[in-house]
Amino acid sequence: MFERFAKDAREAVVLAQQEARELGHDEIGPEHVLLGLLRVGAGPAAEALRAHDVDLDDLRARLRxxxxxxxxxxxxxxxxxxxxxxxxxxxxxxxxxxxxxxxxVRRRRGHIPFTKPAKKALELSLRHALRLKHNHIGTGHILLGVLHDSGNSACHLLWQAGIDLGELRADVTRRITAEAA
Structure with a gap:
């Protein structure tokens, strides 16, 4: 599946691992994927998150x-x-x-495994790309995968920060389709 990931989407996954490591967490969850998407800084996911006032430092503080x-x-x-x-x-x-x-924080070396919800979010990013008839997985697709299950840790984190998940989903979808047009 990762062969379909665009360069910035791969970078987001690498940054998610880095976030988990820096926070001293033993696994990469959807919340770390969300932080990775913000850290990429460009593309539909980061743009939509910034447009909804999602702040990287605020989310990190909530995860301490x-x-x-x-x-x-x-x-x-x-x-x-x-x-x-x-x-x-x-x-x-x-x-x-x-x-x-x-x-x-504990510095864990080597591979940090993904949680089941994080794996599911990444799998759902492929489904969202296929649904939108895109032949690659970009950061926007990953964000849609993360937002797909409103019960996961990333959605809970966004909800705590006062973010309307439905509006964020609609916004990133608009941005992805506009980018592909």
Missing amino acids: SPAEDAALDPEALAAIGIDLDRVREAADAAFGPDALRRGL
Whole structure:
């Protein structure tokens, strides 16, 4: 199936793996695929997501692990005289943006497997491409695959961010068909 993926669609999948790794997650879910689509930055998926005010940093913050939050409990640190915001600022100044968080997440090497919902979203991207009579799978098709099952983690994340999934589906479909015309 991946042989039908356009270059930017393949890049989105690679970036999804990178997002899962950077967040310290053991599997690639639809939410990571969504982040990968945003990171590609161009094409119908990224354009539609930006048009609906979907923000990469906001989605990442919503995905932060509870273990990470527990490790950096601001109230507990304040009780012993440590200002977490100042520590973050100093770490960012010395080691680059988000250095403290990056230092806390586990770095998994090698292959990270896809969850069943992520695999299903990628399979559905092929179905959407065929339905639209396209001979390739682009980022827009992947986004439609991700949005197909409104019960998956990516859709839940978008819903939490206040995104109307029906409007987003319609918008990306318009963009894909306009691009193919």
